[in-house]
Amino acid sequence: MVGPVLRAGAWQAVAGVSGVAVVVGGCGAAFPAAATVLFPVCFALLAGAAAFTLDEPASLVVDVTPTGPVRRTQIRAVALLAPLAAGVLVMLAAAVRGLALPWAAVGLALAGNVLLGFAVACVVRTRTGEPGATVGTAVVLVVMAPALVPQIARWVRTFPAPDSGGPSSDTVWWTVLAVCVVAIVVSVGGRNLPPWMSAVPVSRRRRSYPTVQPP
Amino acid sequence: MTATLTFGPPGAATGRATFTALAIRETRRFVLNPVFLFAVAFIVFALWAGPDAGVTDIDTANPYPAIFLGGFGMMATYWLTRSMRASEPVVGVTPVTRPARTAALCVVALVPFACGCLALLRFVQLIPVSSPLYGPFSPSARVAVLVGQIVMPALGGPLLGVALGRWVRFPGAAFVLFLVLYGWVSLVTILSFSHADSAPVAVLRLFAPFAFFTYTGDTGGVTAFRGSPWFFIGWQLALCAIAVLVALLRGAEGTVRSRIIRGLAIAGVAAVILLALAASGGFTHAVTA
Numbered sequence: 216m217v218g219p220v221l222r223a224g225a226w227q228a229v230a231g232v233s234g235v236a237v238v239v240g241g242c243g244a245a246f247p248a249a250a251t252v253l254f255p256v257c258f259a260l261l262a263g264a265a266a267f268t269l270d271e272p273a274s275l276v277v278d279v280t281p282t283g284p285v286r287r288t289q290i291r292a293v294a295l296l297a298p299l300a301a302g303v304l305v306m307l308a309a310a311v312r313g314l315a316l317p318w319a320a321v322g323l324a325l326a327g328n329v330l331l332g333f334a335v336a337c338v339v340r341t342r343t344g345e346p347g348a349t350v351g352t353a354v355v356l357v358v359m360a361p362a363l364v365p366q367i368a369r370w371v372r373t374f375p376a377p378d379s380g381g382p383s384s385d386t387v388w389w390t391v392l393a394v395c396v397v398a399i400v401v402s403v404g405g406r407n408l409p410p411w412m413s414a415v416p417v418s419r420r421r422r423s424y425p426t427v428q429p430p
Numbered sequence: 431m432t433a434t435l436t437f438g439p440p441g442a443a444t445g446r447a448t449f450t451a452l453a454i455r456e457t458r459r460f461v462l463n464p465v466f467l468f469a470v471a472f473i474v475f476a477l478w479a480g481p482d483a484g485v486t487d488i489d490t491a492n493p494y495p496a497i498f499l500g501g502f503g504m505m506a507t508y509w510l511t512r513s514m515r516a517s518e519p520v521v522g523v524t525p526v527t528r529p530a531r532t533a534a535l536c537v538v539a540l541v542p543f544a545c546g547c548l549a550l551l552r553f554v555q556l557i558p559v560s561s562p563l564y565g566p567f568s569p570s571a572r573v574a575v576l577v578g579q580i581v582m583p584a585l586g587g588p589l590l591g592v593a594l595g596r597w598v599r600f601p602g603a604a605f606v607l608f609l610v611l612y613g614w615v616s617l618v619t620i621l622s623f624s625h626a627d628s629a630p631v632a633v634l635r636l637f638a639p640f641a642f643f644t645y646t647g648d649t650g651g652v653t654a655f656r657g658s659p660w661f662f663i664g665w666q667l668a669l670c671a672i673a674v675l676v677a678l679l680r681g682a683e684g685t686v687r688s689r690i691i692r693g694l695a696i697a698g699v700a701a702v703i704l705l706a707l708a709a710s711g712g713f714t715h716a717v718t719a
Contacts, residue, residue, distance in 0.1 A: 227600075228600060228601075231600070232602060235606055239610065239613045242613070242617055246617060246621065248621075248624065249616060249617045249621070252613070252617070252620065253613050253616065256609050256613040256616075259609060260606065260609055263605060263606070263609075266602075267602065345601075347601065347602060348601030351605055352602070355605045355608075355609060356605075359612075363612075364472075364494075366482075
């Protein structure tokens with residue numbers, strides 16, 4: 216069961232976007248002056264990569280199989296290791312280069328970015344089989360908003376740049392993590408979603424089917 | 431036996447009418463795209479509100495049209511182009527060729543281009559060309575800087591989106607390319623702060639669809655980077671031509687294909703020459719005013 220579900224994942228998309236993120240983050244580690252600009256770009260790409268982990272081109276068939284959404288999501292969550300490993304690799308490279316960043320806060324930002332992409336994908340997966348492209352774009356634009364529009368950075372920051380003053384990114388990411396956990400639990404459980412949020416008929420969202428035992 | 435003679439319009443006129451109808455249809459779809467509508471709404475708000483009181487040089491105030499009309503426009507046209515992919519087996523048997531449909535898609539770039547022109551006029555109204563915020567550039571070079579930073583990205587971004595949509599299957603390609611370009615422009619600009627007089631760094635800075643030309647250093651005053659803003663516009667126009675030709679190449683056959691390939695070679699050579707001229711022209715070292 217685990218093997219086929221994992222094989223069907225959009226590994227090329229996840230690995231490809233994570234690879235681009237490693238290149239961007241590597242440039243940040245190589246040029247410390249640009250690290251605080253390139254690391255947020257790298258983390259946004261990793262959030263985009265996480266959004267592709269639940270893509271299922273054959274969702275019309277898969278969604279009615281006995282394997283429920285909880286189990287499928289658990290298995291597909293293994294793919295999150297790719298963006299997380301890419302982020303840790305970039306952080307290690309930066310640490311080796313001697314960059315002075317608040318590493319705990321940077322690690323929290325990495326986890327928050329990846330979980331945000333995954334959580335939004337979980338929610339949108341209840342409506343469509345391939346949420347990756349739409350969710351990835353939306354999450355990237357939201358996460359990059361403080362960098363694209365400096366006025367937003369006065370209130371919200373998504374990357375812990377040292378000595379820059381302003382609000383802490385930790386508050387943002389702890390809040391995001393809490394909301395994401397709730398969103399994942401609710402969307403995978405499929406119970407309390409408002410009707411407008413799910414286009415999939417209830418009959419197709421059953422989590423378990425009676426199995427026939429062989430005699 | 432009867433023979434029926436029809437006096438319809440000649441083939442060229444029919445083709446032109448079909449192309450116009452296609453272009454109008456695609457333009458209508460583009461204008462109603464929520465991503466583009468959001469971009470336009472933000473630009474209108476930003477230009478209505480005007481720059482912050484603490485603006486020290488124009489480059490801290492003018493990248494919004496490039497990001498929103500260019501970057502978001504690229505994502506919108508990418509989706510517009512990809513949206514027909516599923517119906518390609520049906521659309522592919524119609525009398526209209528794929529290059530003609532691609533050309534109709536390219537026409538939609540005129541909408542963000544027009545928005546960019548309006549944004550330029552409003553920007554000049556907010557910060558007149560005579561303002562010291564433009565640094566040591568001559569009045570004509572100041573206009574060239576603004577055209578290269580506001581109008582040209584608004585044209586080139588959507589064209590790039592069409593080319594990307596025609597050739598790349600990965601559905602997240604637009605946001606990945608947007609972030610890569612954003613990261614590249616940021617990296618080479620930051621490198622230019624510490625290597626303002628370096629010719630290779632100037633080439634790297636201008637080797638992008640968007641480039642900054644000024645910054646405010648610790649010494650006060652506005653410093654202008656190396657490079658010619660006028661030739662940079664030429665480089666951007668060459669990139670636009672390459673994007674259109676690459677988009678048209680998909681599905682082109684016979685003489686049309688060979689013509690496009692020849693055009694691509696010419697545009698490529700022109701782009702290289704214009705990039706070299708942009709890097710070697712203008713100020714030969716960073717100048718502070």
